[in-house]
Amino acid sequence: MTSSSQFIQVVTSVLKKDALALPSEEALLLQPQDEALSARFFYRNFSGCRLPANLFDQQGKRQVHNVAAESGDDFPPVIRMPEQSASGCAFVVEEARLYFLYDRMERWADAPDHVALVAVRLDPERIAALAMQGEAARLAPSEYLLLGHLLTGLDLKSAAATLGASYDTKRKQIQIILDKLGAKTQTALLRALSLEITGAVLDEILPQQTQSxxxxxxxxxxxxxxxxxxxxxxxxxxxxxxxxxxxxxxxxxxxxxxxxxxxxxxxxxxxxxxxxxxxxxxxxxxxxxxxxxxxxxxxxxxxxxxxxxxxxxxxxxxxxxxxxxxxxxxxxxxxxxxxxxxxxxxxxxxxxxxxxxxxxxxxxxxxxxxxxxxxxxxxxxxxxxxxxxxxxxxxxxxxxxxxxxxxxxxxxxxxxxxxxxxxxxxxxxxxxxxxxxxxxxxxxxxxxxxxxxxxxxxxxxxxxxxxxxxxxxxxxxxxxxxxxxxxxxxxxxxxxxxxxxxxxxxxxxxxxxxxxxxxxx
Known part of the structure; x- marks a missing residue:
C-alpha cells in the first residue's frame, strides 16, 4: 500500500478526530468540469433545502460529492429515472433507501445541460412524519423498505419477491404499517403518501422568487x-x-x-x-x-x-x-x-x-x-x-x-x-x-x-x-x-x-x- 501524500496528511491532521469519508486524492483534486458546473449550480440553488438532495447527469452519474459527509451518508454513484415515468416525478429504491426523483430541469434557468435530475433522499422519519397528522410513528427498517418499493409502483407480491421474502410475510407487515400510519387500505395510504411527499419535496426544491x-x-x-x-x-x-x-x-x-x-x-x-x-x-x-x-x-x-x-x-x-x-x-x-x-x-x-x-x-x-x-x-x-x-x-x-x-x-x-x-x-x-x-x-x-x-x-x-x-x-x-x-x-x-x-x-x-x-x- 502506498503512503498518502503530504496534502492528504495535512488535511487529516487538521481533521484529527473527525472521521470523514474523504475520497481519494485524485477524486478530490481532479474534479471533472461537468461536476464542477454541477456543484456550482447545486449550491446556488439547493443550499437552503432541508432535505438531503443531489444531482445526476444524463448517464445517471452522481454529480455532487460532499467531502465532509460522514461515511454512509452519501448518495449512490448511479441513479436513473425509470423509463415509464412521464410526470417528471418518480420514486426509486437504491442501496436500501428510497429516493424521490424530479427531472424537469428547465424549471431552473441556470441548470447545466448535462444535469438530468434532482434526487431527494427520503428517510423513514420523513415518510412517517408526512403520513401522520400528529406524532410520527417509527417505521422498522424492513417496513420502510417495503413501503419504499410499493411507492415505486410494485405490487405487494413483486415487492416481496424483490425483498426476498414470502408474500404472506409482507402481507402481514403491510397491515402493521397501515395501523402505524393510520390508514385503512394500502391503496389509500400509497395515494395519500405519494401526494404528500411530492408536494413537500417540490416545495423544498423548486426555485422561489430570487433574492440577494x-x-x-x-x-x-x-x-x-x-x-x-x-x-x-x-x-x-x-x-x-x-x-x-x-x-x-x-x-x-x-x-x-x-x-x-x-x-x-x-x-x-x-x-x-x-x-x-x-x-x-x-x-x-x-x-x-x-x-x-x-x-x-x-x-x-x-x-x-x-x-x-x-x-x-x-x-x-x-x-x-x-x-x-x-x-x-x-x-x-x-x-x-x-x-x-x-x-x-x-x-x-x-x-x-x-x-x-x-x-x-x-x-x-x-x-x-x-x-x-x-x-x-x-x-x-x-x-x-x-x-x-x-x-x-x-x-x-x-x-x-x-x-x-x-x-x-x-x-x-x-x-x-x-x-x-x-x-x-x-x-x-x-x-x-x-x-x-x-x-x-x-x-x-x-x-x-x-x-x-x-x-x-x-x-x-x-x-x-x-x-x-x-x-x-x-x-x-x-x-x-x-x-x-x-x-x-x-x-x-x-x-x-x-x-x-x-x-x-x-x-x-x-x-x-x-x-x-x-x-x-
Missing amino acids: RETALIKRQFGRDVIAHNIAIGDGPDIPVWEFGARRGQPVLYFHSMLAPTVFHDEMVNLLKAHDLRWVIVPRHFLELDGRGDIQARLHRLTDALAETVDYLFDAPLICVAESAGVPWAVHFAKQNPDLVSRLVLAATPQVSHPVEPTDNSTIFVEMSQRLRRDERIITGLTQIYNAFSRVPALAQKGLAHMYRKSPADSACLDSLFQKPHLAEWLRLIANHATFASIDELKNLQRDWLSDLKATSCETLFFHGEEDPISPIEDIQAIAENLPEARFHIVENAGHLVLSQHFGSLLAQMLEADASQPIAN
Whole structure:
C-alpha cells in the first residue's frame, strides 16, 4: 500500500478526530468540469433545502460529492429515472433507501445541460412524519423498505419477491404499517403518501422568487448602519454597492479578503464616522459576471465595471484599501484607473508567487500554492475542498485555526469571530453561491500582480502584522523598499487578520498627511 501524500496528511491532521469519508486524492483534486458546473449550480440553488438532495447527469452519474459527509451518508454513484415515468416525478429504491426523483430541469434557468435530475433522499422519519397528522410513528427498517418499493409502483407480491421474502410475510407487515400510519387500505395510504411527499419535496426544491442572500446577510449583520443598493450603467451588469460611515465623507473603496466581504470589527462604523470616511464595498464574490474567458478577461470586466460605478458615485479620487486576496484586484484597478485613485492601502499583502520547497511542516496554504504551480487543473478540486470545509462551521474553524496556528493574535481573533455567527455565515454563503469567484481568487493570487503595483503612480501604504503566518513580513517589506512612493507600517501583536484586529490604527495611518516619510522599521 502506498503512503498518502503530504496534502492528504495535512488535511487529516487538521481533521484529527473527525472521521470523514474523504475520497481519494485524485477524486478530490481532479474534479471533472461537468461536476464542477454541477456543484456550482447545486449550491446556488439547493443550499437552503432541508432535505438531503443531489444531482445526476444524463448517464445517471452522481454529480455532487460532499467531502465532509460522514461515511454512509452519501448518495449512490448511479441513479436513473425509470423509463415509464412521464410526470417528471418518480420514486426509486437504491442501496436500501428510497429516493424521490424530479427531472424537469428547465424549471431552473441556470441548470447545466448535462444535469438530468434532482434526487431527494427520503428517510423513514420523513415518510412517517408526512403520513401522520400528529406524532410520527417509527417505521422498522424492513417496513420502510417495503413501503419504499410499493411507492415505486410494485405490487405487494413483486415487492416481496424483490425483498426476498414470502408474500404472506409482507402481507402481514403491510397491515402493521397501515395501523402505524393510520390508514385503512394500502391503496389509500400509497395515494395519500405519494401526494404528500411530492408536494413537500417540490416545495423544498423548486426555485422561489430570487433574492440577494448576500444583501440579506449584510443587513442582518449591520442593520441600519449599512446602505445597500445596486447600480447599473447603460447595458452593463448590476453592481451591488454597500456603504458605511459618513454619507458625504471622503470615499474609500474596500477590496475585501477571500474569507468575507466585510471587516469584522465591532467599532467599524463608529470609527468610519469619527474619521469622516465613506466606506464602500463592492462584494466581488457575488457579482453576476459570467465565467467566460480566463481570469485575466474576468479581471478586466470587473475593473471596467468598478471604474464606471466609482466614476458615477464620487467626484474626487478615492483611497483604495485592500486586504489579503483583495490586493491583486486593487492594484490592477489602480494601475488601470490612475485618475480615480489617490492612495493605495494594502493590508496583509499576500506573498508574491514563487516556488517554495515543501517541508514537513507545510500548511494547507503552502500546499495549495505548490500544487497550483505544478498543475493548474487541480484548482477546481482545491476549491471543492475549501468550500466543503467552509460549509461546516466546526470544520471551517479547524481549518482556519490550522492555517493561522503560528500567530497567537490570529488564533485569538478567530476564536472570537467564531463565537458570533457572521463569519461562519459568510463562509457558508460564499462556498454555496460563489464557487467560480473562489476559483478566481486562487488564480488571481498566482498571477504577477506585483508588475501592476510597480506600474502604479499613487502613494502606497503597507499595513502588515508582525506575526503574519501567511505572508512573511520580510518579503512584503522588501517589496515596499523597492517602491518609490511607499510606506511600510508594522503592527505589533497582529497577524494576517490585521485589519479586523487593528482597524482604527489602519484608518489613522491611512489619513496621515505626510505619506512620503521613509519606510518604518
